[in-house]
Amino acid sequence: MRIDLGEVENAVSSLGHKAVVLFPAEGLSAGNITAVVAFGRPDGTGNLEILPEPEPDSAVVTQLLALRRHISYLIPPYMHPTVWVPTDSLPMLASAKVSRLAVKNFVTRELQEDWLNSWRRMLNTIDLENHIIQPEEAMAIELADIVDKLIGTGDGHRRPEGGKPYHDIILSRAGIDSIKTIQLMRLLSERYNITPTVGKILGSEMSIRDLARYVETLQSHPDGREHVTTQAIDLIEEYRGLSTILQDHFTPKECRPSKLPDAISTVLTTGSAGYLGIEILHQLLKRKETSNIITLIRAPSMDKALNKLVSAAECMGWSLTPYLSKIEIWLGDLSEPNLGLSTAHWERLHGNCSSHEVIDAIIHVGAIVDWTKSYHQLKAVNVISTLTLLNASTHSLLRTGLRPRFIQISGGRKPASSFASSSWETEGLQLARALSAPGTLGYTQTKFLSDLLVCKWASLHGGTQDARARVVMPGFIVGGGPNAVANMDDVLWRLVSTNVGLGMYSSEVNNKWVYLASSAVVARKVLHCIFSAPSSACHSTVDERETMAIPVSDGLSETAFWSLISRSGYPLTGTPHDTWLAAVEAAVEAKGVKHPLYPVLHFVKRGVGLGGDLPAGDGDGCEDEEMKAEVERDVVANLAYMRRMGFLPAVATP
Ligand SMILES: NC(=O)c1ccc[n+]([C@@H]2O[C@H](COP(=O)([O-])OP(=O)(O)OC[C@H]3O[C@@H](n4cnc5c(N)ncnc54)[C@H](OP(=O)(O)O)[C@@H]3O)[C@@H](O)[C@H]2O)c1
Known part of the structure; x- marks a missing residue:
């Protein structure tokens, strides 16, 4: 993983402490992301002569633990400092900036091994103690129990009556993948009458305790939904x-x-x-x-x-x-x-x-x-x-x-x-x-x-x-030619399979365009960009000399797309969106993880990836009958492939 030390330093300084983050090549912390942070004097300025001793309940320890917790919301774990050097103050230059050279010299040459080790030992002990969920943390224990059942045991994360306490594990690292996240969301909704946001858990570093705080926050909202703005990427x-x-x-x-x-x-x-x-x-x-x-x-x-x-x-x-x-x-x-x-x-x-x-x-x-x-x-x-x-x-x-x-x-x-x-x-x-x-x-x-x-x-x-x-x-990329191989993981085909099963599609699709091209068409476009002379016109109606982005606008109107699926042996009826969505949810509920839409249902509900959600095409290529005919042939060939693979049911007259 690439580590941007500037980004780490910004995070470490974000609570207002003066700090320098280094990756020393020599010295006691060589090869470790090392954070030197001033916790003593309010303005942080001074020198490196006063170094706090590691005393468990001291103000420095409290501040250091708060800082470590805080950065866990800002940067991913692989960017967290592995060596912490708490100081009273940091040496400054006449320009009122921290003297990085003095800090670097201190870290590489003057750090005392005994002092650093005693800090390490104390932080490790605190981490170990903090990691165990205490009996009085009722919500966290309940959730640990739910998570435990979901992932099964076997990683040391066992029921208390089994002899071992629960640990404050990070969900994503303990086997809560996208499918289990959806299961967890459902369990939480049913049990606590809340509506958790999937993105809060998926792809995050949320731990059991974080989840407990999250559930309690949602419970405190009248409708059980999230209203706080989540940390955004700028x-x-x-x-x-x-x-x-x-x-x-x-x-x-x-x-x-x-x-x-x-x-x-x-x-x-x-x-x-x-x-x-x-x-x-x-x-x-x-x-x-x-x-x-x-x-x-x-x-x-x-x-x-x-x-x-x-x-x-x-x-x-x-x-x-x-x-x-x-x-x-x-x-x-x-x-x-x-x-x-x-x-x-x-x-x-x-x-x-x-x-x-x-x-x-x-x-x-x-x-x-x-x-x-x-x-x-x-x-x-x-x-x-x-x-x-x-x-x-x-x-x-x-x-x-x-x-x-x-x-x-x-x-x-x-x-x-x-x-x-x-x-x-x-x-x-x-x-x-x-x-x-x-x-x-x-x-x-x-x-x-x-x-x-x-x-x-x-x-x-x-x-x-x-x-x-x-x-x-490109938009959706599908297989091309008579022997097309469909990418059945694609949300497009997951939706097709769902609609085929239901015999309906959401009719809120009238003016939408499904951007859809075979990998062969996309590859041709790419090679055209590489091999054509700079001045030659692009194959599309967009003049590529004028724009940096070359869209692959091939596709079909969404109405035409569903009509093609209907004509290919899977009759579908246009249905009001709410009715369609309710039917989809019921189908997913009934089949659970085996349903093709299961892992992406929450995105579909938000409109992401749903054909009907795509804005209208800009007109490029709409009149191109040759392109449409090629897209239609490719869609039909992909359907045939998915039939052969058992992803779609057989039809009497394909
Ligand atoms: N599929 C679509 O409908 C679609 C639509 C629009 C745009 N795109 C774009 O088209 C491109 C190709 O998509 P795709 O559908 O062909 O995806 P894909 O089948 O998942 O292929 C992605 C490729 O990237 C490689 N890759 C991923 N992480 C890597 C790493 N750390 N080091 C080296 N190689 C790595 C994968 O190698 P491994 O074999 O090692 O995993 C794989 O060969 C992507 O840039 C995607 O954003 C796709």
Whole structure:
């Protein structure tokens, strides 16, 4: 995981204590996130001569424990300091800033082992004692009991009469996954007559005690619902911080004219073993001009990485074998520093290689596609990996004078021809404000921020018009061609299966557009962006010279979509939304976890991902009969696949 020490320091200072956060390479706390915090003098200024002794009930300990608790709401656990150095005050410079150098010298050279160890021991003891839920914590005990039944025993978290006390476990780490979260929500609603918010539990670091406080808060509201604003992510702040890092990688040399490579012979892709990535890889492999396709794969060994690609291709009905000479696998992990690459690969990514090895284009497909995870859980893979690839491209440009093309696959929001080259940042910041609202999916937030960074990078590299950095925005991605393979995890097909079972669909869909294209169509669009000359017109009606984001607007009106499903052997009746939703809820209730909509029902109820919730199409492609015919053929082929897999019932006349 990538750790931003500035972010940690902001969190540690957020209660007003002067603090410095370091990651020392030497000294007693080497290799640990170390927080030096002044708890003594109100203004925090002074020197490091007075160090408090660890006395359990002292004011310093109380403040330190409060601070640790507070930051757990602000930053994810992997960013929490593991060494705490409480002090009375911190040394200051004449500029009234903390002298970081003096603090660093103190931490690396002057910290006394005995003193630090006694603080560690005392904090560990307090943690252990605090971890046990006490008998007087009635609500927490009740909830621990519920959670215990839900996850089963076996991890030391046992009923009190079994001899062991309950611990204040973190739900997500104790096996409460998305399905169990929904079960837990239902149990809580029934037992306490409250309406908990799923996002509060899913993708969070909520513990049993936190849950008890949450339930008690909801009980105190007349309608049992949440009215407090949850901690929101400020996407504007996030963007400003990350775009500064992009900018920092530029140097005055950057101003020299750069050019796009004449030929695209070496392409780096991420996410190639995924549903879309494997199709992009297939189309790349078939192109004569690309002689080398580097693909970053997350796997423990080269053999396993190759197997991953081979079986992904086989699943889609083609063989990798004829193309093996063109493929170069790089083992890596998008969530790790330097993308988990070897030094040699990292250097090559930065253009530190011979001219024939320079990477001409990057197609960034890899991402965690998960609606249930929070912004922080997705940030490393969905945002920071983009930043890292863009920075590497900047370095490559500085070394070679060649500007790699960069195509990013967007997601999580309606495709739109957004980010006009003249006003992308204003538009982007407006959207950032809207998407910062609590309740917005972390997936949507991270993918959006990543897109905005690509726009920033393009604008830094001589403007958005010719930089050939583009964000391709697909809607739903389905299987393509007569042998289409449907992604049955997709909410689209979960809804189709639900509606087929009910024989109805929500008729509040009249002017909606279902953005839907096969992976083959999306891949074609991506490759078009990579290989077309900068001035040539895009295949869509949107002029890609004018906008940074290229929407894949293919699809059908939602009415046409459900009518097609009806004509394919699954007769459906348009039904008022409330009646339809009640029927859906009853069906999910009856089948429980086995129902395809079970894990996403709460999103569907909120309108997320429901076809009817998608805003009307912007008209692009609506008149394109050829496109519609292709979409219809693909939908029918996906239905056939799902029938073969038993996901949909057989029909008499398909
Ligand atoms: N599916 C859709 O309907 C849809 C719609 C719009 C946009 N998109 C976008 O299209 C892209 C591809 O989506 P998809 O449906 O093809 O998703 P997918 O099948 O889940 O593929 C995601 C890929 O990203 C890789 N990945 C995830 N975490 C990684 C990590 N830490 N290190 C290295 N690789 C990692 C995965 O590798 P592993 O095999 O190692 O997990 C996988 O190959 C995503 O950017 C998504 O946001 C998808």
